[in-house]
Structure formats: structure tokens, C-alpha cells
Amino acid sequence: MTGPGLRPGGRSARVQESIHSAVRALLEEQDRSTVTVPQIAARAGVTPSTIYRRWGDLSALLADVALARMQPDSEPANTGSLRGDVQAWAEQYLDEMSSEPGRNMLRDVQSSPTPGLCVTIIGGQLQMILDRYPDQPKPGVDRLINLMAAPTVFRILFSPAPLEVEELHRLIEIAFSQ
Amino acid sequence: MTGPGLRPGGRSARVQESIHSAVRALLEEQDRSTVTVPQIAARAGVTPSTIYRRWGDLSALLADVALARMQPDSEPANTGSLRGDVQAWAEQYLDEMSSEPGRNMLRDVQSSPTPGLCVTIIGGQLQMILDRYPDQPKPGVDRLINLMAAPTVFRILFSPAPLEVEELHRLIEIAFSQ
Numbered sequence: 001m002t003g004p005g006l007r008p009g010g011r012s013a014r015v016q017e018s019i020h021s022a023v024r025a026l027l028e029e030q031d032r033s034t035v036t037v038p039q040i041a042a043r044a045g046v047t048p049s050t051i052y053r054r055w056g057d058l059s060a061l062l063a064d065v066a067l068a069r070m071q072p073d074s075e076p077a078n079t080g081s082l083r084g085d086v087q088a089w090a091e092q093y094l095d096e097m098s099s100e101p102g103r104n105m106l107r108d109v110q111s112s113p114t115p116g117l118c119v120t121i122i123g124g125q126l127q128m129i130l131d132r133y134p135d136q137p138k139p140g141v142d143r144l145i146n147l148m149a150a151p152t153v154f155r156i157l158f159s160p161a162p163l164e165v166e167e168l169h170r171l172i173e174i175a176f177s178q
Numbered sequence: 179m180t181g182p183g184l185r186p187g188g189r190s191a192r193v194q195e196s197i198h199s200a201v202r203a204l205l206e207e208q209d210r211s212t213v214t215v216p217q218i219a220a221r222a223g224v225t226p227s228t229i230y231r232r233w234g235d236l237s238a239l240l241a242d243v244a245l246a247r248m249q250p251d252s253e254p255a256n257t258g259s260l261r262g263d264v265q266a267w268a269e270q271y272l273d274e275m276s277s278e279p280g281r282n283m284l285r286d287v288q289s290s291p292t293p294g295l296c297v298t299i300i301g302g303q304l305q306m307i308l309d310r311y312p313d314q315p316k317p318g319v320d321r322l323i324n325l326m327a328a329p330t331v332f333r334i335l336f337s338p339a340p341l342e343v344e345e346l347h348r349l350i351e352i353a354f355s356q
Contacts, residue, residue, distance in 0.1 A: 107288060110285060110335055110336075115335060118337070119336050119338070143345075145332075146329040147325070150331075151324035154323075155324075155328070157331075157335075158287075159296070160294030160298075167320070171324060178352060
């Protein structure tokens with residue numbers, strides 16, 4: 001039996017949502033390096049100790065918010081063809097991750113205890129696309145992740161320039177030609 | 179005109195080297211989260227302010243050391259064949275980066291002002307291999323990076339499990355079949 005305080009959407013979930021949304025708002029208004037726990041607490045209407053008790057420190061909270069933002073708001077675009085859907089997904093992913101908030105998300109999420117969830121989230125999106133076209137030959141989800149998401153993210157974090165969209169298209173071609 | 183204090187290998191370079199080697203020694207002896215600037219300073223025989231003046235903070239110093247460690251000690255292994263050399267390089271890279279010190283290096287180097295040097299270093303190694311076989315058809319360095327280094331690193335940082343060596347071999351096959 002769970003008490004009313006433990007039901008999903010209950011008090012605890014509402015507190016978490018108000019803290020997450022305070023973080024998102026502050027990250028839009030000011031540089032990430034200047035955001036502090038007391039600021040977030042004030043904006044969310046909680047005490048700093050509520051945040052420290054729940055997350056331990058600022059980097060764990062930022063990681064949690066980053067992971068939640070990795071969850072897409074909607075299903076992947078449906079262009080009418082398998083290749084088109086995959087390409088649209090990959091282009092949007094490259095776009096979003098290369099942006100300043102995207103880069104910060106990628107860095108923050110690494111401080112999460114479960115950064116591996118990133119691949120689970122991406123894999124879920126790609127599987128949704130593949131399932132739309134059950135009768136067509138296609139690469140597996142892991143291969144698509146290795147050929148599209150991996151070079152996108154690797155070049156954002158470790159290269160002087162992001163992945164070029166022409167190379168992304170060639171990598172998609174390679175994935176489908178195997 | 180540069181004074182004697184500015185020559186390469188002079189006093190400033192020696193101080194830097196003793197600080198770097200103090201960091202490397204401490205990282206071998208204890209958990210990275212417990213290493214502090216005063217500890218490093220004591221081990222290197224300098225004052226903490228020398229470190230703060232030069233690097234600003236601990237994460238910048240760790241990033242600098244990580245980047246220096248990314249520089250390989252030797253030329254890539256020469257197995258006698260292009261494909262063999264590429265495969266040996268990729269397997270060693272996967273091995274090294276999946277280790278605990280490798281993961282930490284990947285995280286630390288992102289705090290460097292020039293994380294893009296990673297790709298430059300990797301590219302230099304792969305180019306050395308390609309140059310050994312001038313008359314053979316081969317993929318470009320950027321393609322090799324996208325198909326080998328990118329999935330290796332992406333899965334270390336964002337996936338519950340590292341890249342499997344069988345998939346690495348298939349990706350190398352794909353790179354050479356284009």
C-alpha cells in the first residue's frame with residue numbers, strides 16, 4: 001500500500017518538477033557556470049537543503065535535468081519513407097547536440113549515475129522508426145547508433161569542428177548498403 | 179629576443195613536468211576525486227599558488243595532463259599489412275579508453291580549452307599508418323575516425339556497455355569496403 005504522498009504526480013513529483021523547471025529557466029537566462037543551488041532553490045520555492053538532500057550537489061542535479069531533456073518531446077518525424085525518417089532524425093540530432101544547450105547537456109549528463117540511458121533513449125527513438133517499416137531490409141539500431149549518433153557526439157566533444165552534414169549523409173548511406 | 183628563462187626545457191618546462199608527473203603518480207595511488215591541489219604541489223615541490231597561477235584550477239590541470247597523456251609514446255604497431263595495422267590500432271584504442279584511467283582521461287580532457295586536439299592526435303596516428311602503404315586503396319582518416327574512434331568513445335561515455343570488439347571489426351570491414 002502506498003500512501004497518498006507516494007503516488008506518481010504527488011508532492012514529491014511536483015517538487016522535482018518545480019526544481020527541474022527552475023533549472024531550465026535559469027539555464028536559459030544566464031551562463032551555466034554562474035547558476036547556483038541557492039538560486040535554483042529560490043526560483044523553485046524550496047530550501048537549498050531540499051536540493052542537497054535529494055541530489056547531493058549541483059552537478060548531479062544538472063545531470064538529472066540534462067538526462068530528462070534528452071527524452072524527446074514527440075515521436076520521430078514521419079516522412080513516409082524509412083530512409084527519410086532516419087535521415088530526418090539524424091539531422092535533427094546533429095542540429096540539437098551541436099547547439100550550445102546540446103553541448104552542455106552532453107557534458108552534464110556524464111555526471112549522472114546513469115549516462116548509459118542516453119543510448120537507451122536514442123535507441124528507443126530509432127526502434128520506433130524501424131518498426132514503422134516492418135517489411136523492409138534495414139540496419140539494426142546499434143549499427144545506426146554507431147554510424148550516426150557516435151560520430152555526431154564524438155566530433156562535438158573532441159574535434160575542432162562538428163560532423164559535416166554531407167559526411168552524415170554518407171554514413172547513413174553506408175548503414176543502408178550493408 | 180627570448181631570455182634564458184624562456185628556452186624550451188628551461189625552468190618553466192621543468193616545473194611543468196614535475197607537476198604533471200606528480201599528478202600522474204597521485205592518480206595511480208588514489209581515487210581521482212580525492213586528489214587536491216595542495217597534495218599535487220607538495221609532491222611536485224612547488225607552492226599551490228604556482229599551480230593556481232598557471233592553470234587556474236584543478237580541473238584545468240587534470241585536463242592538461244589528460245591531453246598530454248593522449249599523446250602516444252610510440253608509433254602505431256607495424257603488422258606488415260594496412261588492414262592489420264588499422265585493426266591493431268583500433269583494438270589498442272578500445273582497450274586503453276575502456277580502462278578506468280582511459281575513461282577518466284576522456285572526461286578530464288573535455289575541461290581542456292582545446293579538447294579538439296584529441297582528434298588531431300588520433301588523426302596523426304592513423305595518417306602515419308596510411309602513409310606506410312602509399313599504393314593501396316584506403317579510406318580517409320576522417321572516415322576511419324568516424325567508424326572506429328567515435329563509436330569506441332561514444333559507447334564508453336554514453337552507453338551501459340563498451341563497443342564489442344566484433345562490432346569494431348565489422349566497422350573496420352565497412353570502412354575498407356567503401
